[in-house]
Amino acid sequence: MLPALSHVxxxxxxxxxxxxxxxxxxxxxxxxxxxxFVGDLLGVDPEEARRVQKQHFHDHGTTLSGLMRTHGVxxxxxxxxxxxxxxxxxxEDQRLVRxxxxxxGRKLVFTNGDQPYAERVLDRLGLGGxxxxxxxxxxxxxxxxxxxxxxxxMAAAFGIDPAESLFADxxxxxxxxxxxxxxxxxxxxxxxxxxxxxxxxAFVDHRTADLGDWLEHILEERA
Numbered sequence: 510m511l512p513a514l515s516h517v518x519x520x521x522x523x524x525x526x527x528x529x530x531x532x533x534x535x536x537x538x539x540x541x542x543x544x545x546f547v548g549d550l551l552g553v554d555p556e557e558a559r560r561v562q563k564q565h566f567h568d569h570g571t572t573l574s575g576l577m578r579t580h581g582v583x584x585x586x587x588x589x590x591x592x593x594x595x596x597x598x599x600x601e602d603q604r605l606v607r608x609x610x611x612x613x614g615r616k617l618v619f620t621n622g623d624q625p626y627a628e629r630v631l632d633r634l635g636l637g638g639x640x641x642x643x644x645x646x647x648x649x650x651x652x653x654x655x656x657x658x659x660x661x662x663m664a665a666a667f668g669i670d671p672a673e674s675l676f677a678d679x680x681x682x683x684x685x686x687x688x689x690x691x692x693x694x695x696x697x698x699x700x701x702x703x704x705x706x707x708x709x710x711a712f713v714d715h716r717t718a719d720l721g722d723w724l725e726h727i728l729e730e731r732a
Contacts, residue, residue: 510613511727513714517693519667519674520612522640523654524620524627526679526701527720529599529634536701538594543572546590550580570653571621577651584651592626601635608724609639618643619663619676621653642667654683660690677720681708688712695723 510517522528525536548558565575576582609616617640620627624645631637644663652658664671676687677695684694688711695715696708708716717723 514675514693514727516673517675518614519617519669520609520614521617521619521663521667521669521674521676521692522720523676523678523680523683523697524618524622524630526699527677527697528605528618528636529602529630530719531679531699531701533598535594535596535598535630538598539591542591542594546587547572547576550576550582570656570659571646573646574651574653584646588623588626588646592622592629596629596633599630599633601633602721603635605721605724606635606639608721608728609636611728612724615667615669616640617667617669619654620644621646621649623647654678654680655686657686657689660686660692664690681713685709685712688714697723 525539529535544555544559544562547562548555551558551561553561562572565572569575569578573582573584573587576587577584618627618631620643622645624643624647627643627645628637631640644666646653648666649659649662652662654660672691675693675695676684677697678684679697679699679701681696684696688694693714694712695717696713697720698708698716699718715723
């Protein structure tokens with residue numbers, strides 16, 4: 510293993526646009542349904558609905574968190590609606606399945622989505638048996654990434670030492686709180702939405718455009 514990664518015992522991965530290519534635009538379907546949900550809830554046109562949706566996302570971490578705080582939205586109803594999407598844009602990724610299996614230590618998922626949705630995505634990718642546990646938005650008590658409490662609850666729930674853990678996410682802003690608790694960070698810089706936050710060397714330890722390529726690299730280095 511690369512010397513900079515020899516301490517890693519726990520490999521924690523975001524789900525959307527991290528474990529599958531952003532180019533599949535799976536999350537684009539979720540995004541469109543969030544806009545539709547906001548439009549129906551507020552009785553506004555799609556343009557205004559999207560503005561409100563993105564404002565909540567930037568201000569609260571997720572659209573859901575903003576809607577819960579400002580409109581008392583039921584999280585189960587919201588998540589059931591926005592995750593009612595087609596999975597056929599995803600293909601099984603045998604290379605990623607093989608590489609994740611080769612990583613030494615525990616493999617875990619940390620997502621702002623919910624567990625049923627995460628399981629559907631993982632199954633579609635062939636990764637259904639690759640991860641020990643999933644820490645979702647319900648387990649975070651609806652305090653999503655990048656709120657510090659989400660990372661603390663994740664580490665406690667998984668029973669991991671952050672200093673022995675790596676966290677990979679496609680959003681640079683979600684890496685700062687991980688670094689703050691001494692996690693090693695990997696930015697999957699694949700062109701997905703960055704929430705207005707630029708990557709910073711202070712909290713981005715590693716960077717890749719493709720998770721599979723990066724894992725292949727570090728495992729080759731180990732060999």
